[in-house]
Amino acid sequence: MHVYEHxxxxxxxxxxxxxxxxxxxxxxxxxxxxGHAVINPDRCIxxxxxxxxCQNKAKKAxxxxxxxxxxxxxxxxxxxxxxxxxxxxxxxxxxxxxxxLKLGFDDVxxxxxxxxxxxxxTRMYLNTEGIVKPVISSACPVVLRLISLRFxxxxxxxxxxxxxxxxxxxxxxxxxxxxxxxxxxEDIGAxxxxxxxxxxxxxxxxxxxxxxxVDGVISISDIYFPLIGLMKKTDSPEVASESGRxxxxxxxxxxxxxxxxxxxxxxxxxxxxxxxxxxxVENGNIPPLDFIELNACTGGCVGGVLTIQNxxxxxxxxxxLRKYLPIAQNTVDSDVEYIPESYLFEDMPEYHPMSRLxxxxxxxxxMMADIQRIKAELPGIDCGxxxxxxxxxxxxxxxxxxxxxxxCPIKAFRLNSRKEN
Amino acid sequence: xxxxxxxxxxVDGDDFTSAGQASVQVKKNLRQLGIDAETIRRVxxxxxxxxxxxxxxxxxxxxxxxxxxxxxxxxxxxxGPGIKNIEEAMKAGFSTAPDTxxxxxxxxxxxxxxxxxxTDEMHITSTVGVGTKIVMRVNx
Numbered sequence: 001m002h003v004y005e006h007x008x009x010x011x012x013x014x015x016x017x018x019x020x021x022x023x024x025x026x027x028x029x030x031x032x033x034x035g036h037a038v039i040n041p042d043r044c045i046x047x048x049x050x051x052x053x054c055q056n057k058a059k060k061a062x063x064x065x066x067x068x069x070x071x072x073x074x075x076x077x078x079x080x081x082x083x084x085x086x087x088x089x090x091x092x093x094x095x096x097x098x099x100x101l102k103l104g105f106d107d108v109x110x111x112x113x114x115x116x117x118x119x120x121x122t123r124m125y126l127n128t129e130g131i132v133k134p135v136i137s138s139a140c141p142v143v144l145r146l147i148s149l150r151f152x153x154x155x156x157x158x159x160x161x162x163x164x165x166x167x168x169x170x171x172x173x174x175x176x177x178x179x180x181x182x183x184x185x186e187d188i189g190a191x192x193x194x195x196x197x198x199x200x201x202x203x204x205x206x207x208x209x210x211x212x213x214v215d216g217v218i219s220i221s222d223i224y225f226p227l228i229g230l231m232k233k234t235d236s237p238e239v240a241s242e243s244g245r246x247x248x249x250x251x252x253x254x255x256x257x258x259x260x261x262x263x264x265x266x267x268x269x270x271x272x273x274x275x276x277x278x279x280x281v282e283n284g285n286i287p288p289l290d291f292i293e294l295n296a297c298t299g300g301c302v303g304g305v306l307t308i309q310n311x312x313x314x315x316x317x318x319x320x321l322r323k324y325l326p327i328a329q330n331t332v333d334s335d336v337e338y339i340p341e342s343y344l345f346e347d348m349p350e351y352h353p354m355s356r357l358x359x360x361x362x363x364x365x366x367m368m369a370d371i372q373r374i375k376a377e378l379p380g381i382d383c384g385x386x387x388x389x390x391x392x393x394x395x396x397x398x399x400x401x402x403x404x405x406x407x408c409p410i411k412a413f414r415l416n417s418r419k420e421n
Numbered sequence: 422x423x424x425x426x427x428x429x430x431x432v433d434g435d436d437f438t439s440a441g442q443a444s445v446q447v448k449k450n451l452r453q454l455g456i457d458a459e460t461i462r463r464v465x466x467x468x469x470x471x472x473x474x475x476x477x478x479x480x481x482x483x484x485x486x487x488x489x490x491x492x493x494x495x496x497x498x499x500x501g502p503g504i505k506n507i508e509e510a511m512k513a514g515f516s517t518a519p520d521t522x523x524x525x526x527x528x529x530x531x532x533x534x535x536x537x538x539x540t541d542e543m544h545i546t547s548t549v550g551v552g553t554k555i556v557m558r559v560n561x
């Protein structure tokens with residue numbers, strides 16, 4: 001069986017076994033066992049909430065290191081537009097791109113450039129007859145995983161468009177081969193400069209039957225200090241940015257949605273908000289909409305856990321950067337009628353219900369009856385002392401054989417004090 | 422029929438913002454039971470509409486979901502004003518919701534018709550001044 005490789009890991013030596021991450025995990029994937037957190041890989045959606053909230057820095061994202069690029073003869077950087085919002089007093093994206101070249105990359109290909117094409121093709125897609133609306137964006141990998149684990153009935157709403165990162169990787173490699181005919185495809189490595197661990201998981205695992213064209217993911221936070229030292233103000237930067245407002249706008253929530261040039265959209269960000277929106281879409285309880293943009297991080301990609309800046313400050317900086325840019329610098333010719341095959345993925349991953357209790361409905365029903373019975377006898381204060389995020393999850397753990405009723409210290413305490421009286 | 426599983430919820434009539442919570446919880450539970458996605462969606466939509474109705478018209482009530490190996494039954498019980506003419510209430514677009522509710526985007530007169538549409542069976546019993554009981558079934 002295919003094992004999903006995650007990008008959020010725990011450093012046991014730093015974990016104190018506190019209940020902070022336990023309480024914040026949106027899919028209840030974490031338990032505290034033997035004094036430290038344990039992440040259930042079947043439930044984890046790589047959203048990075050636990051990295052964000054951990055006071056002890058015990059949760060970390062597994063990304064590549066800058067040195068990894070040396071595996072390849074020809075190295076390409078694919079910066080996410082979020083990167084541009086990390087620097088103080090930056091007046092041109094060109095300095096960031098030139099800095100990346102100085103870091104050791106042979107070429108830089110902006111993901112925002114591809115984002116503008118994805119937006120253009122999305123507009124085309126929305127005008128196609130017979131599509132299921134609202135169309136849900138496929139750009140945030142956490143949303144994709146959430147839908148395939150928890151909202152399978154919404155799969156048909158997801159646009160089968162590859163995220164800009166993938167389009168950029170392919171286009172960058174084609175450009176490299178054109179410019180350097182002596183290279184073979186194996187010589188070229190494309191590295192995404194990422195605001196979030198979920199992108200690293202996407203690259204490692206692919207999506208459905210699609211294999212990522214990206215060769216490695218390096219976090220913005222890892223690259224930030226080496227890069228900032230190499231960014232110089234100059235009149236003749238080595239590379240010129242090829243992105244407009246639309247492309248750079250993708251870094252924040254609403255950027256992708258406003259680029260459909262149509263008011264019939266919803267853009268939600270923050271993991272709890274997107275779960276709520278998906279619940280409402282599933283119930284048909286939203287106004288008729290063409291497009292839904294969902295970002296797991298607050299503020300959109302600028303809120304990714306691997307960034308340096310506060311998302312709102314980064315957003316304000318991007319606004320300044322975008323101010324004098326054209327709407328878009330990458331467009332689709334007006335005579336193009338179809339979205340190219342190379343922009344599309346074929347299938348959603350197989351539905352793996354993450355929470356099914358038993359093998360059959362009958363078995364699950366018996367187990368749920370047990371859960372209800374056990375839960376009714378628990379204190380109901382959801383303290384997390386047993387290692388589960390709440391009493392309900394604890395009752396489930398007992399029924400699944402992963403905990404015993406004695407693990408509840410409150411219950412044990414009450415029993416003891418009753419005996420003493 | 423061997424066993425049945427019952428989920429019971431008090432639907433709070435004062436709190437418009439929390440309406441819909443019971444249907445979200447039911448959805449979670451049914452997912453854990455391994456019920457197929459389409460059935461879950463039907464139950465969830467019917468339940469959500471019923472819940473909203475109880476909040477808008479009846480000041481809340483009790484919602485009960487029974488799961489057996491053959492069907493899922495939703496029983497909504499309230500002590501609201503009752504429905505004068507059930508046949509009329511079932512017509513798409515018919516609504517007695519006050520303007521304040523309509524201004525929130527509810528009260529389009531699609532609640533009951535949707536509940537019927539998404540379930541395999543639906544029975545309403547109602548007495549004016551006493552309350553309304555709606556029983557819906559979705560076959561598994």
